Amino acid sequence: MxxxxxxxxxxxxxxxxxxxxxxxxxxxxxxxxxxxxxxxxxxxxxxxxxxxxxxxxxxxxxxxxxxxxxxxxxxxxxxxxxxxxxxxxxxxxxxxxxxxxxxxxxxxxxxxxxxxxxxxxxxxxxxxxxxxxxxxxxxxxxxxxxxxxxxEEQFAIFSAIAGSGPAYVFKFIDALTKAGVANGLEETQAASIATQTVLGSASTLNQSDSDAVTLMNSVASPGGSTRAGLDNFEANQFDDVVAKAILATVNHKHA
Ligand SMILES: NC(=O)C1=CN([C@@H]2O[C@H](COP(=O)(O)OP(=O)(O)OC[C@H]3O[C@@H](n4cnc5c(N)ncnc54)[C@H](OP(=O)(O)O)[C@@H]3O)[C@@H](O)[C@H]2O)C=CC1
Ligand SMILES: O=C(O)[C@@H]1CCC=N1
Missing domain, CATH: 3.40.50.720 (NAD(P)-binding Rossmann-like Domain)
Known part of the structure; x- marks a missing residue:
């Protein structure tokens, strides 16, 4: 071939x-x-x-x-x-x-x-x-x-999540990296930690019978630091930010 x-x-x-x-x-x-x-x-x-x-x-x-x-x-x-x-x-x-x-x-x-x-x-x-x-x-x-x-009607949303999606995952990794640097990590070390965390989390989800929300909650120990972070994501309407970015992607018309 x-x-x-x-x-x-x-x-x-x-x-x-x-x-x-x-x-x-x-x-x-x-x-x-x-x-x-x-x-x-x-x-x-x-x-x-x-x-x-x-x-x-x-x-x-x-x-x-x-x-x-x-x-x-x-x-x-x-x-x-x-x-x-x-x-x-x-x-x-x-x-x-x-x-x-x-x-x-x-x-x-x-x-x-x-x-x-x-x-x-x-x-x-x-x-x-x-x-x-x-x-x-x-x-x-x-x-x-x-x-x-x-x-074909579903190509636009597939393109947003699967085609553009890697860019959005890289953006999240970059944001984690920047937060690591802001809190004292060296940049390449922060990037490596963020990348391995996303890689491992996607693999864990992929190999699990659970869904993303169940696994998310399993990380958040009662009264622990993860819940404080998740509450902050919620207060800043993280889901809404993502939904709007996906909608902008879907609605974009190529020149
Ligand atoms: N990037 C992605 O992740 C994805 C992209 N796509 C689609 O893939 C396509 C390419 O995107 P992408 O790779 O990002 O864009 P790039 O700008 O990286 O690549 C475009 C390519 O087209 C070539 N080109 C321009 N004119 C001609 C011509 N007359 N004959 C042959 N080749 C020509 C350019 O050549 P040269 O480099 O020599 O100037 C360049 O290599 C797009 O249609 C996009 O929608 C789909 C899914 C994901
Ligand atoms: O940005 C783009 O237009 C293409 C489509 C999906 C990913 N890249």
Whole structure:
């Protein structure tokens, strides 16, 4: 199986690193982009080429440029009979079928954790995709982590929580780090403590039969310091802050 990437930015790099993490042969990965592709290909020992060559050499073509570039790029390249997987946020199957007719189009919404095989990706398939093609695409995403088929109406909220979500988790880790520094820790030490705490907590929740609130309460000893902190989160309407940020994410329209 050969994999082509049109675009060599943050998300494309995460997916290509994820394939390599899953032991895909670097010789089977192709990438094109105006600036970054060549140096990235040298770094990852994969192939850089012009976009049409990438398409022609690939069994699966992944679109990983910005959403507002679809019409122009779609009009200049020939994707006939290719399986085309777009990760362009907010671009629907109908948009893809219009911009890239004569292809087998798939809409995907991944996240950057794909780079280490810990991705979480939503998928929607055009009507002309058959079972064998569905299997090829699903297998590709399984190499990069978890994937789920989702109604297109739910892509916006999936994108906010799973696609943008890593940024919000990193923001929380940064806030914990800053609080650690403000209270006397050295910065790299504070960052390491905060990161390990988030990593361990997510794993504990993932391996537990409990939900997040039950585990939260299990940390808060009666009359203890955690309850004081949780009360402060509550007084500052932490849930509301998060809900508003997610709503802003969902409602944002790409230029
Ligand atoms: N970042 C993320 O976590 C996620 C991103 N996405 C989606 O992924 C897509 C890319 O986002 P992201 O990686 O963050 O953005 P970046 O800005 O990092 O990457 C955009 C890439 O598009 C390339 N590009 C520009 N013009 C062309 C062209 N004509 N032909 C080929 N490539 C071109 C750029 O090339 P060059 O670098 O050479 O200038 C660049 O590598 C977006 O559509 C976004 O919605 C979806 C889910 C998560
Ligand atoms: O910020 C963005 O538009 C993309 C979509 C999800 C994550 N990054």
């Amino acid at each position: 050969t994999y082509g990437f049109i675009g060599a930015g943050n998300m494309a790099t995460a997916m290509m690193k994820g394939l390599l993490h899953a032991n895909v042969d670097p010789a089977d990965i192709y990438v094109s982009s105006p600036h970054r592709a060549k140096s990235l290909a040298e770094e990852l020992h994969i192939n850089a080429a012009d976009s049409q060559t990438v398409i022609d050499h690939s069994d699966i073509v992944v679109l990983a440029f910005l959403p507002n570039q679809l019409t122009e790029i779609g009009a200049t390249l020939n994707f006939t009979n290719k399986i085309v997987v777009s990760v362009l946020a907010q671009i629907t199957i109908a948009d893809l079928n219009q911009a890239i007719p004569n292809a087998f189009n798939v809409r995907a919404l991944p996240n950057i954790n794909s780079a280490i095989g810990q991705g979480n990706t939503a998928l929607a398939f055009a009507d002309n995709i058959d079972a064998a093609q569905n299997k090829i695409v699903t297998h590709f995403w399984q190499l990069l982590g978890n994937s789920v088929t989702l109604e």
